[in-house]
Amino acid sequence: MFEDLRDLYQEVILDRGRKPHHGRRLETFDAQAKGDNPMCGDRVTVFLRRDDGRVQELGFEARGCAISVASADLMADAVIGHTPDEIRAMAESFVDMARTGVSDDAALETLRPLAGVHDYPSRVKCATLPWAALQAALDGAAEGVATSE
Amino acid sequence: MFEDLRDLYQEVILDRGRKPHHGRRLETFDAQAKGDNPMCGDRVTVFLRRDDGRVQELGFEARGCAISVASADLMADAVIGHTPDEIRAMAESFVDMARTGVSDDAALETLRPLAGVHDYPSRVKCATLPWAALQAALDGAAEGVATSE
């Protein structure tokens, strides 16, 4: 019945959505920020620990759908070890991929399973919300962000 | 060209609209009130002198169209010598006639030339404005009325 949804809900998304690897508040962290999707009430709070100018650890607390949780979790995998500038570039590429469905940015390899959201405009935000929160954390925003676009 | 407008602009209306008989502020008066038509900025101020429970004299200042001036002037003719209660009844009949075009009220005989307004809904107010002001004057309203219906 839902064959065609497999492009959106790939196995890794269902898995990570159900049992994320990084779904916890860090014990010690240097920055945190939350992202809200006011349309649906979803919220992701990101905690990060930096060292040597690089993100060493990232955890998150999320209330949200499989897409947003999986996206947060894959994001954590992807950004650990990277500098804020690298992460900002990655975030930009990612948002672009979520909207268009394609990307030639090699850095996004492990994030590619999320490209399927582009077919479901209202779900694009689910995938990009954790990235918005992460950027706010990097920018030191206290209040966090509400994505409404 | 305007033959069909003769039912609205009868000779008496053009005459009275141009040269009203009662178009002046009374030197002494017991009551006054103004009526505003906010849609168009027309205004009629009515002054009246009572004696023995009857209206003895009525004057008015108007800025308005031929219909409203003629209506005020014919109203003055019609109400002089009458009691407030009689005038209120007359006003009610008149408004009814202006809306429907017909009336079997004999008291309205001299006002009948104004019945043509019923065909021009936005002009009905022009004809009824002086009557609204007169009623306000009888009721002792200070502020006057703004007809917006």
Added chain:
Amino acid sequence: MNAISQLGFDVTRIRRDFPILSEKIRGKDLVFLDSGASAQKPVVVMEAMLHAMQHQYANVHRGLHWMSERTTEAYEETRDSIARLLNAADRSEIVFTHNSTEAFNLVAHSFGRGVLKPGQAVVVSEMEHHANLVPWQMLRDAHGVELRIAPITDAGELDMAGLESLLGDGKVGLVSITHMSNVLGTYTPAERIVKLAHAYGAKVMLDGSQAVVHRAVDVQALDVDFYTFTGHKLYGPTGIGALYGKRELLDSMPPFMGGGDMIGSVTYQKSTWAETPHKFEAGTPAILEGIGLNAAIKYVEAIGYPAIAAHETALTEHALARLSSIDGVNLFGRAQDRGGVISFTLDGAHAHDVATLLDRQGIAVRAGHHCAEPLMHRLGVQSTARASFGVYTTLEEIDALADTLVRVREFFQ
């Protein structure tokens, strides 16, 4: 008994009035179960708006020419229709707004700042739409009016004792409560609320955005002070709604917005206001939308509220029976008196994911907080999925929802 006669009227015929219902979504038949967010429009509404644009249109209230006079008549006839629909005592008690949200903001501004005094209080309930919460918060923060929250029971009904205890100190100037919850489907006991509030000297505003779609409303019988609904949920166009207010209350309130059409006379020093209801209607109104709404109201009246209510009851009972029999489906709200709006969650799947999977099969439901975040907290969830019904909804569509939900559960297991 077959499905159609069970519904109390000929739903097949009704569906023909809504051309959009034969659309395909990703190759599947559209099953539109999101009428609570906004209803589809019958052909008569389209025709009324089209006719105006093709044959009879000009600005209203201002022109002295034929087109303007006729357009004004058509537009103002809608006020009569709304007065009839709500059984208002007088047409001047009907204020055109752009939706219910504007009606709440109007009352919060004009009654709230103009009549209520700092130190007085406004009561809303735990199951309000943001439209009936945020304007009062803004009033609280700007004007020093207290905001009190009337509790609901675990069944999702208004807790009348709780409401009464909020009224006890006599400070409450206004009780503003939904007439039907857009999340739980609960009808509130409007008459009792009004009696209770009036006994404590408070005025009452009811949010009829959902209620008026399903049941006859009689503002005089309810003795309610303010009532609002929004056109687009009542099969009318967007951009038009209405506020009912008792004449003497409306008269006592200052205007909300300033501009053309709401004035008596204007000088730089001082302007005076037009009479009720015009003093609340600044600027060029939603003329075409008013004309469309009139057609919608007549459409609803032609079907008749008894038939609509019977249809809604049949659908709701069927849906509650079908959905509650599915393992892992949780239903919210068990009010005695409830209407055709059903919120649910599915164990192991987020409401968004459920909605996306349903959508893949052509089934449109809403998922999220439904503009009622505090109620979500009260229910202990972040979001729910919601199916809501209209005059054109069929039992078969509800079956499609139930059958597909079973598969959704399997997908996420």
Added chain:
Amino acid sequence: MNAISQLGFDVTRIRRDFPILSEKIRGKDLVFLDSGASAQKPVVVMEAMLHAMQHQYANVHRGLHWMSERTTEAYEETRDSIARLLNAADRSEIVFTHNSTEAFNLVAHSFGRGVLKPGQAVVVSEMEHHANLVPWQMLRDAHGVELRIAPITDAGELDMAGLESLLGDGKVGLVSITHMSNVLGTYTPAERIVKLAHAYGAKVMLDGSQAVVHRAVDVQALDVDFYTFTGHKLYGPTGIGALYGKRELLDSMPPFMGGGDMIGSVTYQKSTWAETPHKFEAGTPAILEGIGLNAAIKYVEAIGYPAIAAHETALTEHALARLSSIDGVNLFGRAQDRGGVISFTLDGAHAHDVATLLDRQGIAVRAGHHCAEPLMHRLGVQSTARASFGVYTTLEEIDALADTLVRVREFFQ
């Protein structure tokens, strides 16, 4: 040169897009010279709205289903079109309103109460529509902001020296002026106004309700802070308009109305707001009207402003020449830079009577104070008649007006 080529484009073809123009009024051909009050609608606008209602409609911003997503896309595309029309730097600078009146009230409320401080001043001119006067009076009376009136010259142009002298004390926070007068047809020197006001530290709002119908507007080139127009005058549906605001200004302002769609998150204690522009857009928007407005904007763009402006100039010059040659006709406004709106009176006849007689011949003009009472005082009249032109207006229609006016004068002699 014949009339058509004189107009710079094929008005016959354009008239076919407006079916209402072939209506008869009391047996006479409709001559619609009241477009300044509200314009007629081209078929493309009707079709866009009809198509949405027939094939693609649901509430926006909320649903996760196909119909809602597609409707949201269609509606939000209008924001892009408006941004393009006004040349805004970013689509987030476009706030949907219900008309220009609401835009003024929004700015008077959110900027006026939220940013301006008591003791500061707002400047409007002597030729404003009530929409750009009454909201500031209400702000003055509620918030202690002074209201200053910039004079106009006897020719009906803005008195720039007079404006400058009002700015001298540095108290003025906002200058809010029409970009084109709906009574005199005057275009104001928007760029100079903005430069001047900015030099004194004041922000500028321009009322483009009339201007945008006739000329290309570039808010970035003007460097204006707020700009508004109303859809129904731009050949779009009623119930929709727009406010442009510079992003940082909009960001600095509190919301106007509260409700759904404008929130970040809601708790009883405190709510946060959505981002600009959504924080100013409470409740279900005018979805169908937004979709219709998009079609109207594209229609105007397809004709092109150069052609529209040339047409308007030709009509206006012809009308001024014809009307000024009629004995007893008085024209108001002699601005150097003026557009297709002409106010006049006729000696010995009140404007209403003139309008009624014209209407009898099928000619629709407006008569009254045109929602500009203080300007009427300034001109020393109670009311005027007004002819105003659209893309579909012909030279022949102006001739019909002029010829009939001669007869009207005779009638009242």
